[in-house]
Amino acid sequence: MRSRSAVATTSTYQERWTVPWWGWLGAVAVALLLAAEIHLGYGGLRSWLPYVVFVPLALVAVAALSRITVAVTDDELHLDDAHIPRRFLLAAEALSGDARRDALGPELDPVAFVVHRPWVQGLVRVYLDDPDDPTPYWIFSSRDPEALLAALDLPLPAPE
Incomplete structure (x- = not known):
């Protein structure tokens, strides 16, 4: 056997x-x-x-x-204790400057999943398409947003 x-x-x-x-x-x-x-x-x-x-x-x-980690595996995106299968990820973008301020302020959706630390300068927004979850996107800090986006290999969101 x-x-x-x-x-x-x-x-x-x-x-x-x-x-x-x-x-x-x-x-x-x-x-x-x-x-x-x-x-x-x-x-x-x-x-x-x-x-x-x-x-x-x-x-x-x-x-x-200092315990929070972000990881991208073959199957999932992990953010601390939260994780989501990659098949539900629609698009992703790195935010900086005014876009970062607006994303965390007036444009922030009340049901978005946010994990932000002020000492981590980068910010990433990942749009979701999960029919069982009302969360429109995850927005979280990243030390290297470009490397994270490359690992996710998702398209940029469509312009509004």
């Missing part, structure tokens, strides 16, 4: 949105200021407790912000 092995899907593109060094520094600075404020109100050993609590908590929070 032959055993069946799982078919591995290959990733054609993958990126991780890590927080830059200044984000880590800012989080620690805020935690230290908050701990110092509480420290001033207490004496003795318990005055150091806020430092023990707030600094690691700030580091865990920033690490959680």
Whole structure:
């Protein structure tokens, strides 16, 4: 009897949105200021407790912000925990400048799927055609939008 092995899907593109060094520094600075404020109100050993609590908590929070990944496989587009089969992807475009601002502001559809981080400058919008899902498009940050679009291999959206 032959055993069946799982078919591995290959990733054609993958990126991780890590927080830059200044984000880590800012989080620690805020935690230290908050701990110092509480420290001033207490004496003795318990005055150091806020430092023990707030600094690691700030580091865990920033690490959680650094866990988001974007991946394109042969079959799906993955964005953090969300994924969609590539057969439902219609078109894709990279946005920058005024188009980026408008896409995240006045043009944003209320039912769109948005995952944006301000420290990641690129932005990609992928239009969907899923009859069971009312989401018109996904809009998300990307460190290298052109490489992501090349991996998706989708046409540009039709001009309106």
